[in-house]
Amino acid sequence: MSFRGVFGACSSALAAGILAAAVIALASGLSAQRMPTALGPGGIGALTEVAPQGFVGSAACADCHAQETRAWLSSQHAHAMARAEPQTVLGNFDDARVTHQGSAARFFRDGARYMVEIEGADGKTAAFEITDTFGVHPLQQYLVTFPDGRRQALPFAYDTRPAAEGGQRWFHLYPDQAIAPSDVLHWTGMQQNWNFMCAECHSTALRKNYDAAANRFDTQFSEISIGCEACHGPARGHVDWAAGKRDGQTPHKGFASVAAVRPAADWAIDPATGSPAHGVARPAGDMVETCARCHARRGIFSEDWRPGAPLTQTHLPTFLSAGLFEADGTMQDEVFNDHSFKQSLMYARGVTCGDCHEPHSATLRAPGSTVCAQCHLPEKFASEAHTGHAPGPKAPDCISCHMPARTYMVVDKRHDHSFRIPRPDLSARLGTPNACTDCHADKSAGWAAEAIARWHGPERKGFQTWAQAFHEARRGDPAAREGLIRLATTVETPAIVRATAVNELRALPAMATEEAVQKALADPDPLVRIAAVQAMAGQPPDMRWRRLSPLLADPVAGVRIEVANQLADQALAGLSAADRDLLAAGFRAYEAAQRLNADRPEGRSNLGGFLLRRGDVAGAEAEFRAGLKLQPDLPALAVNLADLYRVTGREREAQDVLERSIKANPGAAAPRHALALGLIRQKRYAEALDQLRRAYELEPQTPRYAYVYAVALQSLGRPKEAATVTSAALRRSPYDADLLMLALNSALGAGDVARARDAAAKLALLRPDDAEIARLAARLR
Incomplete structure (x- = not known):
């Protein structure tokens, strides 16, 4: 993990x-x-x-x-x-x-x-x-x-x-x-x-x-x-400075560190566009990073936060992940504002939170959408030519169209801060939300898209262009690869989007993917580098060491810690003294990060997996058991502990752990699937098949459970049932490589050329560098 x-x-x-x-x-x-x-x-x-x-x-x-x-x-x-x-x-x-x-x-x-x-x-x-x-x-x-x-x-x-x-x-x-x-x-x-x-x-x-x-x-x-x-950092040095000479020689007026100050901005409005003609360079560690500490969906790995540092020095922000964000990047779950704002053109142009919100009161600098008039001409954007609605008290304003709201915690209405152009055309194609049908709930996205096309023409413009690629990636569609690579390697793409693209590319291995990930290891943004480090999981040890070891000296702690995690199986012996010291320091930092969260079963599981890869079996077992004590019905932890017992030859203990987990959480699929694998090793095939079936029925959206169940059915002489399971699973996950390979072999055996052709064509897209698959797909065309 x-x-x-x-x-x-x-x-x-x-x-x-x-x-x-x-x-x-x-x-x-x-x-x-x-x-x-x-x-x-x-x-x-x-x-x-x-x-x-x-x-x-x-x-x-x-x-x-x-x-x-x-x-x-x-x-x-x-x-x-x-x-x-x-x-x-x-x-x-x-x-x-x-x-x-x-x-x-x-x-x-x-x-x-x-x-x-x-x-x-x-x-x-x-x-x-x-x-x-x-x-x-x-x-x-x-x-x-x-x-x-x-x-x-x-x-x-x-x-x-x-x-x-x-x-x-x-x-x-x-x-x-x-x-x-x-x-x-x-x-x-x-x-x-x-x-x-x-x-x-x-x-x-x-x-x-x-x-x-x-x-x-x-x-x-x-x-x-x-x-x-909380925002300015410890102030004892500043108070002492204020009580003393207040000289200009003391750095930061006595503060240990301060948020970076943005250069003076020219927000002069271009009458032709109604918006500022110029942006301004954004320094690292500015006000937005200070606000992000609490207004981002993130976790913490260090309590030593200081203003002026990137958030990834002490915290790890999430990506624009499914379940948290829609495919176009709009907020879905309770994600707060930082990730949305960092996708916006306003952020790219240098706007900060304090340009719209007074930092100390947190109130808007002007009421409602009039705050937008600081930088945009109201008469241009409130016109019917822009909004498609006649001006008046019921006409939509900047906020209703460009900051659609969702309600969380039953009564807490929050506005999306990505300031995106409404795209009902994307809603019609991809199922993403849009501001138009939020208001016109009785109308379709297609109706809204046609209206916008009448007002503004057929070409849709906008800064955020990643919905299609992320939508395809979430479906496992290899068509996403090209778009994701383009997003990941284009420096003008917002960093949070580049990081998400790198993370999504992990499911689409190819030489082109590998090149994009390698480039991302040197990205100027630390979150992108973290995503790239994580994307190296599963690569051969020598490649991981060669590509990741330089990042053990990365200036950002979040990067160094993730590198240490990915190099956990690297032996210290045989390294140079300098490399050994850096890697050992990374190991200590990773362990400290997990121990900070030892009150959580996830932290215990992470540390257990790390120690196991380091060869500390007893330490890993202790962490897994401690995690299960915190949450006895957590299936993934039970599976982790059972796997430890299995690899150390303690099959009976592994089975006991899984059976207890099933009893505690009968609706969980993972321990049933793991138990079935153990039963297969014991040649208890009938019992194993029953558990595989239960796992598949409990979680049919997980392709692995369907695949293993189908293979078991086939192995036990029930090919028709296996084909039925495979077909149903492929309807849910049409680009799963294992299921496609199973379907391909089944089709070839049955002489079903059409079905074999479809499976081979999809496999060729998934594995573009596999010459054998390419030859087979060509023969079947």
Whole structure:
């Protein structure tokens, strides 16, 4: 499993769903109800007694930065988290009762304490004290602190919007699901754990402090909420500088590091286009990277973040992966704003978050779409010639057309920040969303595409041109290869798109793919280099060492750590002293990154796999077993442990692990498939076939399960059933190489030339460098 397994959502079975990131994302517009504005001990901006060295607290900034402090106090950042007190709690605790699909909660007061009566981890109803508030608008969540240091987010949140907008009510965050106490989504489960899921982006200078041996947290922060130093870094040196000579010789005015400052921009509008004629160079480590720390879908591998560094120095952003983003790059799951914005032409031209949002209050610099008029001529873009709609109060504006919204957490409406041109023509072809039919829900995408063609002509222009390639790649279609290579190797393509293209190319091996990956290893953007390093998985050891070892000295930690992961099976003996030191340092860094996330079964699994490749079987076993202790019903971890037992000759123990996993999670396919392989090794074919069938039926969309089941059927003299399974699987996965090879052999054996021709033609596209396949396809034409 790759380094991305714990840090990049949805890139593996273990990673799926763990990066919902902050339980509530911050948005502009703060509810004024009972929000404290005082700075000082115990209040907003107060420094805790356990603050890391160098931190002073936001209250220390107020005297010199009064205007910024006032703006910050009005922001959601200042109120992202607080102790549960009368001035911070917005919910109704007047014996309020709420029910949801068989579960219920009662919110009440016990003297000064805020309480909830709700089902606990044991399935029994009990009263719990609420210790903290979490967020303010449009919803507020509440945390319960347990004796082992865990803070857990309750499943019922309070809608803080005005009653006229549907607010002032309790509601369940998973309205369509009944969540049992054994479910990881239960409020006492790991997916609702503040320490890992939320804390870094709702507090300042967080240290998770997980004790793996005791399975406890001692999580600490310098401020309970998001203070000045969350973005500017520790300010002790700056405060000392301000109290001293304030000379021009002290770097960064006493800060250890600062976000890079963008050169002066010329946003003068070209009357012909209605937009600025010029862009501006974007320095590395600018304001956008500071915001990305919390406004990106990402994982963390180091708590030593500092402004001015690329995000990949301490965090690993996800790619534009299926399930998170639509094929055209628009947001699908809860991914926040960074990945969307970095796909935009505005980002490419040098625009930063602060050009539209005042950094301290987080409010727009002008209301609504008038913020766009800072750089675009309203009269040009509000015209009927541009929008196709007559001007008026109901006419669409910049935001409705270029920043379509989705609602998350039931009531939290968020706008896509990729600023893309509406493309209903892509919707008609690829099924992607578009702003036109978001509004005209009763119309088809084809109808909208025809309307836009009437207004603007048949040629569709736009900066984002990757929908087709990503759509084909997600289908496994080899037609995607050329487009992906073009995206991956064109420097003008946004880096997040280049990285995604490299990642998608892993499924389409070819000499051309290999050349593109090799070029990406030297890409100027670290996320692209990380994708290229990961794409080297499975290559021969000597090739991996030759191509990856130079990156052990990469300036970005995320790259070095992934290189160490890919070189885990490289022996230190025989290397030069310099290479040995670099590789050993990389190994230590990778292990430290996983141990930072030892509270997660994914982190344990990653470390176990790494140690196993390093030859530490006992260490790997301990990590796999620890991961299963954290989440006993996690199928992928059980399979990993069973594989370890198998390769070390402990077949009986492997079978026991898999059988326990099946009992704990009977709906999981992976342990059944793995168990079947073990039964085949024991020549228990009837039992094995039953488990293969169950795995296939539980997860028919996984080509491997269909392929192995079909091969087993064929081997047991049931070719018709095998052909039926293969055909059905190929309808779901028409470009799976193993299934195509099976279909090809079956067709050739049956003398079915048409079916053999189709399979061979697809295989030739999948494996363009395979001369034998090419000759066979040519003969069958």
